[in-house]
Amino acid sequence: MRPRTFDEMVGQQHVLGPDTMLRKALSRGERLNLIVYGPPGTGKTTLAEIVTRETHSHIIRLNAVASNVAELREVLKEARNRHLRGKRSLLFIDEIHRFNKSQQDLLLPDVERGTVTLIGATTHNPGFYVNPPLLSRCHLIRLEPLAPDAIAALLGRALKDCERGLGQRNIRCEPECLLDIATLVGGDLRQALNTLQLLAGLVDDGGVIDEAVIARYAAERRIRYDADEDEHYDTASAYIKSMRGGDPDAALYWLAKMLEGGEDPRFIARRLVILASEDVGMADSRALLLAMAAFQACEVIGRPECEINLAHVTVFLATCPKSNRAYEALNRARAHLREHGVQTVPLWLRDKGGAANKRLGHAKDYLYSHDYPEGVSGQFYMDHPERFYYPKPSGAEAGVAERLERWRQLREEIRNSGQKG
Secondary structure, three states: OOOOOHHHOOOOHHHHOOOOHHHHHHHOOOOOOEEEEOOOOOOHHHHHHHHHHHHOOEEEEEEOOOOOHHHHHHHHHHHHHHHHOOOOEEEEEEOHHHOOHHHHHHHHHHHHHOOOEEEEEEOOOHHHHOOHHHHOOOEEEEOOOOOHHHHHHHHHHHHHOOOOOOHHHOOEOOHHHHHHHHHHOOOOHHHHHHHHHHHHOOOOOOOEOOHHHHHHHHOOOOOOOOOOOHHHHHHHHHHHHHHHOOOHHHHHHHHHHHHHOOOOHHHHHHHHHHHHHHHHHHHOOHHHHHHHHHHHHHHHOOOOOHHHHHHHHHHHHHHOOOOOHHHHHHHHHHHHHHHHOOOOOOHHHOOOOOHHHHHOOOOOOOOOHHHOHHHOOOOOOOOOOOOOOOOOOOOOHHHHHHHHHHHHHHHHHHHHOOOOO
């Protein structure tokens, strides 16, 4: 059931529609090098096959996992010879992100001269895995997970197609059940067709794929989630941003996806610990304590019980007041160090341990804070005082802001009275 023309493809109209750059360029006979990026089962290989037919090219297929430099040199040599005879070659490299820098660099001269048309397919973000010189010579096409209704439409065609599908078996499936199948596969058309074939094996010729048959399959499946792919980081990013944005429902959804996909709970707990200080911070300092407790629960208790702890802390962090002012203050301090260099430690703040340090006058003029009202002596703690921390009027940090402002006023009063250290 692999589509043989652009018109047979479902979805992806943002790049494959009749008025898109790709379709128009191909209709003019232009040569396009492409990097096609998207999740599994969205049509990357199909796109390469259709471009091959549209351009009347000879296709050379490589899988970057199994290929090597020697094989790549050989296929490029063949493409050059074919080019000299006036014939076009299309080199399709699946999982191109697996090629190392030298292998990708080997492609550059032939791609640049046009002796071969390159289509690279990858499930990874090309910006991280494809060398910039090669990426700059290619058009980047992003394929999205297919919508359930688009998948359901093709599944319906597969049931009726007697040549390439299951039409000869005369199996029936109601539209709502086809939509259920399409929803289960998370936008992966290949998995949808495989699922339909599996479900068809559970019924007799002339039978019906109904909700009961689908339920038997759904009870045994796991959601698609590869902890080594971009989806791992994209889901974690959605999880963090949902908590940062104060949406506990979305955060719980992405948490459930990671847990159902088999993610290590400790990976999730580490994200919670980071968020507790980066995004909640001084607005509610309990956040760090609970996040660390969740991490410890994952270490000590393990699955499945620690998932309850993760849910608890996820909701807590999502509903906390937010402040990143402590994190911003650290960044300001670092930027100041890089720009202005390092100040020496004032003599009155230095360690006075040892006879030599005492002779040098270390800590001689230090004013012990507890000897002063509210613990404020008015003394400077940098030779050239700078301000990096600006409290946010959010949650508990609002009280911190008031306290610091009070202390600033006290220091000013002490210095103006001539009692400063």
